[in-house]
Amino acid sequence: MYPRPIPETAKARRFAYGLGVWTVLALWLLPLFAIILTSFRTFEDVMAGNYWTWPEETDFIGNFAAVFQQTDMVHYFVNSLIITIPSVIAVLLLATMTGYVLSRHPFRGSTLLFATFIAGNFLPHQVFMIPVRDTMVSLGLYDTYWALILFHVSFQIGFATLFMRNFIAALPGDLFQAARAEGATPWQILVQIVVPLVRPALAALAILLFTFIWNDYFWAVVLTQTDAVKPVTAGLANLRGEYVSAWNVVSAATLFVAIPPVLMFFLMQRHFVSGLTMGAVKG
Template structure:
């Protein structure tokens, strides 16, 4: 009749668990440590193949300065911001509107529309490569910022709609009944009742979408060609030379590219965790 208490694990089981966690963490951090170590080494050490040794001469300032003075990473960085920020804003707006309608209004085909939004997330990117590229070429948008903005907005809205629908469905019905009793229209209900309660979900979704779009490499290569449009992920490939590569500069550029999403996560960590726990449990 009553649930039994969960028995405490034995000291040996806890020891094995902690050892497993430490091993996985070490394996996960090892490549990152290698990149960070490479980013502060001199070119002479890299050419000598000293990848895992402690730097004999620190070139941290020289390498990170060279990322912006000797390469076009500053332009690629700006391109990523031009692509990512509008994509995130559009995804948040569209997913909020569609999630609100699908969560609070029952109409014929509701589940079909919802299934179409969710089903798009299961399509492999390779299947859509040629149709999406041909579509952008026919629209005259190939090799432009709008090609990546439109695609990322369309592709990310499916997952975002699933997330927002679940979050709005978890809100108490009494809030919406009170809004209707006061004569609020659906738009007023969304703006004045739902939106203030959605800050954790919006923060979590903004971080996820920003990370997905910022780190995208596949579509950056498929839909762009010139350096004036390429984002940082595709621009990193330009740092590789035909015969030799300055891997210390490449490693420093990689660390610089990773800073924006990491910074955004830590600044909004509290809202991110709250949004995930509140919006991902109701079906």
Template sequence: MFPMPVEHWKPLNRRIYKLSLPIALLIWLLPMIAVMVTSIRSTEELTEGNYWGWPKHFALWANYHEALTTSPMLHYFFNSVMITVPAVAGAIALAAMAGFSLAVYNFRGNTALFATFVAGNFVPIQILMIPVRDLSLHMGLFNTLPALILFHIAFQTGFCTLFLRNFIKQLPYELVEAARIEGAGEWTVFFRIVLPLIRPALAALSILVFTFVWNDYFWALCLTQGDEAAPLTVGVAALKGQWTTAWNLVSAGSILAALPSVLMFFAMQRHFVAGLTFGATKG
């Protein structure tokens, strides 16, 4: 059976695997390590050209304090929270109802509608830049938080529906029939039967969508102008000066911007793994 467990590999292959894995991990983490080291490097060392050496003087508190106080980072952080939380909640709610309908009900056009959700995930987001920007201008939503919230809900719902429809489809249909026989309505079946059973999938999907929306830079740059509605990703880019750039402050801001999604993943890691492996085995 493929893939073969590592314990069953030939000794030479196992040795090569054990040697190459730390090297691959180091290469993968190297950019993040460089950003973390730069975030604690003093401005004097950067001026002297010490970009890759180990810092002689640590400026951890000074850099992070300056990144938070000399720019509206807290305002950007608040905007990111106000964008991400409603977008995740809205996308998950709509996708759960749409996935339930596509998985449970057999109606005309079910397959075509599901194929539309699938096809929408293959549309390159770059080609939507001009129409979405023009639409936000015509609707009077440009450079506002609702513009980003509505767009992320619309764009993430397709992927979430595809994800949840497949999970709900794996549930025993007899549970739905038994609940209907007992007199439960469709909303009761949805809230009392289906949602508790797909809770691991909802948790895993919430983490994924939170990461997508929180780390978004492309649409935040297209649909905002200035600091009023800019999220944290655009705020970090604003730390770059016109003539010179304090890369230690940019690195410190990048670390601060990445912390919420990293902390959420580790806090929800057990649910995330359970959601990804939900339905993978029988019995």
């Protein structure tokens, strides 16, 4: 059920709707605005309690220099890339193949298997904290890159399979019949027909997966212990002092950490929008 459009003659309702949208947007952007302002402040300005007004003194370059010179954020940044990029690639490959089989090659029990993928998305991850940690310890993978990579691949595959299965199922069946009539194997159909047609969906899914995995904090704390393999989210928590925290440096580091997902979205924005609207209109 979709909301009804507001007629142009109802000016009061349109004004109220626009005011509500801008209010929600302002409230949502307020914390981000505070972080950006704090990244410009000096330590003394932060300690004086000047959080929301314009900085009396600015030291944006010094704050970012401190991120690279006084912290290990570059190391945490590299760790996140090592964890996120292989995880996203593996999930895309597995989800595309699984979605293709579930949508175009149904078998006995395929519906139950698909329902299992969907059901996994509704379970809170906190329920699996102790079993997953114990499993990684027993496998000798605790506090390694592989622990986080295997976890993210395993727990993102459900959502990704649901995503790709629906897109592949929306493709015209005549394409598959024609390909089979020409003697194409299922693997050839997947590689030469399905993948080129669902590239916008793959781009949209890649952005979502990259953002989910890059921003994960809970499992970064549960499955890592030493700084050698911690990603940026856990690294940011390490910047807090025991008694005093340099929030200006923490804010600058936060902006540094936010660059990859934001940059990826803007570089692939066209593919992201087309991927989300793919199949929305027939004809």
